[in-house]
Amino acid sequence: MSHRIMIIDDEKIVGDMAKISLEEEGYEVETFLNAAPALKKLEEEPFDVVVTDLKMKNIDGLEVLRKVKKLHPSTKVIMITAFANLDVAIEAIKEDVFDFFPKPVRIKELKESIRKALIPDDQTKP
Amino acid sequence: MKIERKIILLNAIYLVLIVIIGGSAIQSLNSVSSKQRFLEIADDLNTSFLEMRLSEKNYFLFNNITALYEIKTNISKANDVLDSVKDDIIPVIGESSYNELKRGLYNYNVAVTEAIDNGSWNGEIADNIRTKGHDLEDTSSRITKLEREHISNIIYRSKLLLFSSFFAVIVTALIVSRVVSRMVLKPIKYIELQARSIAAGDYSKIESPIRRDEFGVVIEAINTMSEELEQREEELIQSKKLASMGVLVAGVAHELNNPVNNISMIAQTYEEMYDKLTPTQRLEFMKKVDQESERIKQIVDNLLDFAKPREPRLSKVDINELLRKALLLVQNSLNVANIKSRVELAEGLPQLLLDENQMQQVLVNLFINAAQAMRPEGRLTVRTSLDSENGMVEIRITDTGKGIPSEYIPHIFDPFFSTKEEGGTGLGLSVSYSIIKSHGGNIKVDSRMGLGTTFTIQLPVNDEEKGRV
Ligand SMILES: Nc1ncnc2c1ncn2[C@@H]1O[C@H](COP(=O)(O)OP(=O)(O)OP(=O)(O)O)[C@@H](O)[C@H]1O
Ligand SMILES: [Mg+2]
Numbered sequence: 001m002s003h004r005i006m007i008i009d010d011e012k013i014v015g016d017m018a019k020i021s022l023e024e025e026g027y028e029v030e031t032f033l034n035a036a037p038a039l040k041k042l043e044e045e046p047f048d049v050v051v052t053d054l055k056m057k058n059i060d061g062l063e064v065l066r067k068v069k070k071l072h073p074s075t076k077v078i079m080i081t082a083f084a085n086l087d088v089a090i091e092a093i094k095e096d097v098f099d100f101f102p103k104p105v106r107i108k109e110l111k112e113s114i115r116k117a118l119i120p121d122d123q124t125k126p
Numbered sequence: 127m128k129i130e131r132k133i134i135l136l137n138a139i140y141l142v143l144i145v146i147i148g149g150s151a152i153q154s155l156n157s158v159s160s161k162q163r164f165l166e167i168a169d170d171l172n173t174s175f176l177e178m179r180l181s182e183k184n185y186f187l188f189n190n191i192t193a194l195y196e197i198k199t200n201i202s203k204a205n206d207v208l209d210s211v212k213d214d215i216i217p218v219i220g221e222s223s224y225n226e227l228k229r230g231l232y233n234y235n236v237a238v239t240e241a242i243d244n245g246s247w248n249g250e251i252a253d254n255i256r257t258k259g260h261d262l263e264d265t266s267s268r269i270t271k272l273e274r275e276h277i278s279n280i281i282y283r284s285k286l287l288l289f290s291s292f293f294a295v296i297v298t299a300l301i302v303s304r305v306v307s308r309m310v311l312k313p314i315k316y317i318e319l320q321a322r323s324i325a326a327g328d329y330s331k332i333e334s335p336i337r338r339d340e341f342g343v344v345i346e347a348i349n350t351m352s353e354e355l356e357q358r359e360e361e362l363i364q365s366k367k368l369a370s371m372g373v374l375v376a377g378v379a380h381e382l383n384n385p386v387n388n389i390s391m392i393a394q395t396y397e398e399m400y401d402k403l404t405p406t407q408r409l410e411f412m413k414k415v416d417q418e419s420e421r422i423k424q425i426v427d428n429l430l431d432f433a434k435p436r437e438p439r440l441s442k443v444d445i446n447e448l449l450r451k452a453l454l455l456v457q458n459s460l461n462v463a464n465i466k467s468r469v470e471l472a473e474g475l476p477q478l479l480l481d482e483n484q485m486q487q488v489l490v491n492l493f494i495n496a497a498q499a500m501r502p503e504g505r506l507t508v509r510t511s512l513d514s515e516n517g518m519v520e521i522r523i524t525d526t527g528k529g530i531p532s533e534y535i536p537h538i539f540d541p542f543f544s545t546k547e548e549g550g551t552g553l554g555l556s557v558s559y560s561i562i563k564s565h566g567g568n569i570k571v572d573s574r575m576g577l578g579t580t581f582t583i584q585l586p587v588n589d590e591e592k593g594r595v
Binding site for chain 1: 379380383384386387388390391392394395398399402414418
């Protein structure tokens with residue numbers, strides 16, 4: 001069974017492009033423009049990796065990170081953000097974020113990060 | 127003249143008036159009391175004259191020589207009295223009346239002495255005594271009567287004087303208080319009004335004829351103050367603008383990062399997946415790139431408008447005409463949203479010097495904001511009017527929308543402040559604000575939750591001088 005990846009970003013193109021590249025790698029990808037339906041989906045079924053934008057209307061990425069970790073502690077969360085903010089980065093690391101990407105995102109690096117994220121915990125740590 | 131001096135002068139005049147009144151009252155009292163003193167003396171004298179005449183009668187009836195001696199004693203007593211009170215009496219009745227009295231006494235004395243010396247009865251001498259006695263009594267009672275008249279005259283005149291000065295004091299008091307309040311209260315009222323308008327943000331100077339008094343100083347101080355306030359406000363606006371430039375830059379960075387990231391991701395995917403993409407997909411990718419570039423261009427345009435509002439290209443514009451044009455531009459959006467529009471435009475407004483494009487941008491921004499705040503069946507009203515007092519034309523744009531929460535009001539003109547879920551850049555009002563300011567105008571908002579919002583724009587009417595420039 002292929003790994004399941006969730007992408008949350010209110011910019012539609014981000015999800016679309018990431019989806020094309022990641023599906024090519026054989027992952028199963030679902031994209032969301034809003035955090036609310038994404039979190040609802042997560043309550044129904046687990047994902048292996050969640051890639052979320054940090055700054056979105058209504059809900060902020062840190063909140064998504066916390067909720068995901070609460071629902072599925074083993075799910076890896078990767079954050080992308082339009083602007084780098086040290087405070088937020090520290091906060092995210094405390095909440096056990098797996099990786100952090102500033103925009104513009106290098107898709108190859110994202111893919112690499114996801115690949116690492118999918119290696120079981122007892123084998124490696126980033 | 128300084129107000130202080132004016133008041134001192136008025137008070138001095140008032141004081142002099144009172145001193146004059148008081149002085150003349152005291153003088154009347156004094157002369158009344160000295161005349162009173164004379165009357166007392168005259169009473170004594172009259173009594174002794176009466177006694178002399180009684181003794182005279184005895185002499186005539188009984189031919190009694192001792193009666194003549196009695197007269198002589200009385201005469202010398204009267205003389206003594208007259209001598210002792212000479213200094214008191216002369217100022218009252220005058221020297222001639224005094225001398226007349228003395229002369230009367232003397233003549234009487236001479237007549238009586240003659241009779242005594244003669245010894246036996248002599249009709250002629252007796253007649254002489256009678257005449258002289260009569261003269262003396264006459265003189266005395268005439269003077270007394272005159273003095274009594276004088277006294278009542280003085281009392282009458284004093285009464286009149288006191289009465290009329292009472293009125294004079296009251297009338298002067300009324301006039302003085304009137305004049306003082308004119309002098310003091312009127313300028314104070316004026317200054318108060320001016321202070322109010324300064325507080326309301328109108329820094330125009332007090333225009334008043336140059337005054338040399340304290341108010342001149344106060345007016346000058348207030349003018350200097352309002353000049354400084356105006357300058358401070360400009361500095362404040364400038365620093366606010368700098369602050370909002372910070373907000374702006376942060377906002378722009380974030381705003382720009384999204385489309386840049388989108389283009390970058392499309393390009394990466396395009397490159398990597400080139401072989402696997404269908405021609406339609408490739409076309410779609412490129413269209414998206416184009417759309418995202420357009421997004422960047424718009425942000426940059428707005429940024430330029432805000433950061434460096436280009437000098438307005440001014441031309442004479444009929445504001446009503448411009449409003450109608452701007453309304454036509456948004457008519458379609460209004461129709462789609464089922465919003466009615468109404469115009470109430472004042473006739474005969476002066477033409478304004480405006481940058482037509484910029485002003486149209488402002489109006490469209492405001493119309494769109496209004497439309498977005500309303501539900502179907504809402505109403506957009508546009509009014510114009512002339513505020514000739516301040517030399518401003520006023521444009522009011524009223525909607526029946528949801529209103530702006532009061533905690534948002536201070537922020538709506540900030541760049542990137544938006545409450546709109548999608549598509550709101552939050553630049554509309556901040557750009558409009560800087561355009562209106564660069565036209566020398568004002569923009570204000572008045573909003574009631576659930577009832578609607580009114581944006582009021584004031585634009586200066588340019589005088590011919592500016593018109594030629
Ligand atoms: N007529 C109005 N009624 C209610 N709220 C308004 C009105 N006009 C402006 N606002 C509020 O002020 C905010 C800022 O307005 P502004 O025009 O600057 O940005 P925007 O409309 O959100 O974005 P854009 O103008 O780019 O579409 C709006 O998001 C809205 O909350
Ligand atoms: Mg707007």
